[in-house]
Amino acid sequence: MLCENCGKRNATTHIRLVVNGTVREQNLCHECARAAGYEHPSADPLDNLLSSLFGESASLSRETACPQCNTTFSQISATGKVGCPECYHTFYDRLAPYIQRVHGSTHHVGSQPTKATSTPTEKVTIESLRHKLQEMIAAENYEEAARLRDEIRAMEGGTAQ
Amino acid sequence: MSWYCGNFPENDIVISTRIRLARNIAGLPFPSKMNEEQRAELCAKVKKALAESNDSIAQSLKYIDMKDVPVEERYAMVERHIISPDFIADTHTRAILISPDECICVMVGEEDHIRIQVLSGGLQPEKAYETAHALDRLLGEQLPFAFDERLGYLTECPTNLGTGMRVSVMLHLPLTESRHHIGALADSVSKVGFTVRGMYGENSKAAASLYQISNQITLGLSEEKLLENVKALAMQLVERERNERKANDTVALQDRCLRAFGVLSQARLVSSEEMMKLLSRIKLGQSMGYLPETIETVRLLVEGQPNMIARKCGPVSPQERDIHRATLLREALATR
Numbered sequence: 001m002l003c004e005n006c007g008k009r010n011a012t013t014h015i016r017l018v019v020n021g022t023v024r025e026q027n028l029c030h031e032c033a034r035a036a037g038y039e040h041p042s043a044d045p046l047d048n049l050l051s052s053l054f055g056e057s058a059s060l061s062r063e064t065a066c067p068q069c070n071t072t073f074s075q076i077s078a079t080g081k082v083g084c085p086e087c088y089h090t091f092y093d094r095l096a097p098y099i100q101r102v103h104g105s106t107h108h109v110g111s112q113p114t115k116a117t118s119t120p121t122e123k124v125t126i127e128s129l130r131h132k133l134q135e136m137i138a139a140e141n142y143e144e145a146a147r148l149r150d151e152i153r154a155m156e157g158g159t160a161q
Numbered sequence: 162m163s164w165y166c167g168n169f170p171e172n173d174i175v176i177s178t179r180i181r182l183a184r185n186i187a188g189l190p191f192p193s194k195m196n197e198e199q200r201a202e203l204c205a206k207v208k209k210a211l212a213e214s215n216d217s218i219a220q221s222l223k224y225i226d227m228k229d230v231p232v233e234e235r236y237a238m239v240e241r242h243i244i245s246p247d248f249i250a251d252t253h254t255r256a257i258l259i260s261p262d263e264c265i266c267v268m269v270g271e272e273d274h275i276r277i278q279v280l281s282g283g284l285q286p287e288k289a290y291e292t293a294h295a296l297d298r299l300l301g302e303q304l305p306f307a308f309d310e311r312l313g314y315l316t317e318c319p320t321n322l323g324t325g326m327r328v329s330v331m332l333h334l335p336l337t338e339s340r341h342h343i344g345a346l347a348d349s350v351s352k353v354g355f356t357v358r359g360m361y362g363e364n365s366k367a368a369a370s371l372y373q374i375s376n377q378i379t380l381g382l383s384e385e386k387l388l389e390n391v392k393a394l395a396m397q398l399v400e401r402e403r404n405e406r407k408a409n410d411t412v413a414l415q416d417r418c419l420r421a422f423g424v425l426s427q428a429r430l431v432s433s434e435e436m437m438k439l440l441s442r443i444k445l446g447q448s449m450g451y452l453p454e455t456i457e458t459v460r461l462l463v464e465g466q467p468n469m470i471a472r473k474c475g476p477v478s479p480q481e482r483d484i485h486r487a488t489l490l491r492e493a494l495a496t497r
Contacts, residue, residue, distance in 0.1 A: 068190070069190045071194065079193075080318060080319075081191065081193055082191060082315075082316075082317055082319060083190055083194045084190040084191055084194060085185060085187055085191075085309075085315040088309060088312060088315055089309075095319060098319060099312070099319050099380065102319060102378075103322070103323065103378050103379065103380035103381050104354075104381060105323075105380050105381025105382075106311060106312065106380070106381075107311060108309075108313030108322070108324075108380055109381060109382065109383045110313060110323060110324040110382070110383040110384050111294070111297075111324065111383075111384055112308065113301040113305075113306040113308050113314075114298055114302050115301055115302055115303075115304070115305055115306070154381070
């Protein structure tokens with residue numbers, strides 16, 4: 001998509017303005033966004049590296065905030081830090097590819113706490129994952145389908161031991 | 162007995178093993194999002210959980226509010242590897258629970274709500290984990306840890322998810338280093354999910370040839386598997402260093418080690434850098450059989466650090482500190 005202001009460069013910044021209930025959206029290139037005063041808050045090249053690890057342009061993502069701590073995904077992406085345990089539930093789908101890249105897995109094997117705790121993300125069963133896998137294949141989302149397939153394999157491996 | 166005093170498995174090369182478990186309490190934001198009130202509540206919760214336990218380890222832990230610790234002592238604690246540099250960097254409410262020998266330290270309000278840390282001398286990952294695990298169970302019985310079936314223990318930084326466990330082994334690798342093998346080592350350990358970094362020093366060249374290996378991956382591997390991996394990797398490095406030492410048993414090496422002993426047993430002014438360089442050679446000389454094993458090189462290395470000297474002698478000028486350091490070393494080496 002080209003920048004709606006200059007029409008020359010690719011749009012990299014999505015701006016959503018809500019004024020008295022009226023929503024106005026604009027897609028601008030880096031330079032035009034900067035000229036309009038919408039510079040990405042982080043100028044640290046390391047933060048940009050972090051964002052690229054999260055695999056998503058923080059400025060393009062629609063801002064959903066964690067219901068518990070109000071942290072947004074772009075804040076997580078800029079700092080590499082998650083706001084509260086609930087954030088993992090809120091942003092699971094977007095965090096999962098990053099977690100996969102860091103650890104080579106998104107499936108915990110190992111000890112569990114003695115006391116029952118709140119479980120932010122739903123209890124995962126092989127059945128529920130298979131169901132989701134079918135949905136992803138139907139939606140032609142093969143990247144996510146491959147990730148789910150690996151997760152199912154890892155769980156089956158874990159159960160078999 | 163402290164982790165730096167005594168004889169431990171593989172301690173010709175392995176200085177220490179550290180286990181760190183990251184835990185958080187469900188329903189509370191992570192520390193960087195906490196206000197002072199929530200931080201105080203967190204400290205009180207952890208203190209109460211351990212105080213109410215009948216366990217002997219839990220009862221031996223002393224609760225220390227970090228604001229009651231003088232600045233020099235905080236830095237001296239970092240030099241003794243009890244707390245992390247990050248822990249003293251900020252001034253928010255935070256506390257530690259520490260054992261009398263300082264091998265066990267529970268940090269409250271660092272990057273995660275709770276960080277259980279157990280240090281042991283030499284290569285003893287299983288033993289250190291046993292203690293850390295016992296404390297984890299104790300705390301977990303009283304406090305609802307944030308845990309997810311898929312992601313394991315939930316942590317502020319996604320790099321610590323899963324077991325929340327970091328195993329670090331500090332190794333003395335002077336000959337591996339002098340043969341320029343550290344770069345290759347860093348490459349090969351990274352392939353198996355570990356990192357290597359220099360201790361005390363900056364960049365790739367480590368002061369005193371001390372290197373730390375630790376696991377990067379915490380999710381998808383069980384605690385047992387991680388312990389097994391770190392032990393196997395550390396033993397490979399130990400064997401490689403031992404082989405280098407055998408192949409380099411020359412007069413030149415002996416001369417270098419004994420000269421280090423000569424300087425430190427006579428010098429009147431010793432800087433911290435010089436101490437580390439020379440103690441490293443003395444430690445190497447001990448494992449080669451050139452020098453007696455009774456010299457406590459690791460203890461001296463810790464006690465000769467700048468803030469450890471200041472802790473003992475009070476606020477002194479850098480030159481006075483070098484005098485105190487020289488005396489500490491001379492006295493320790495005099496009877497040998």
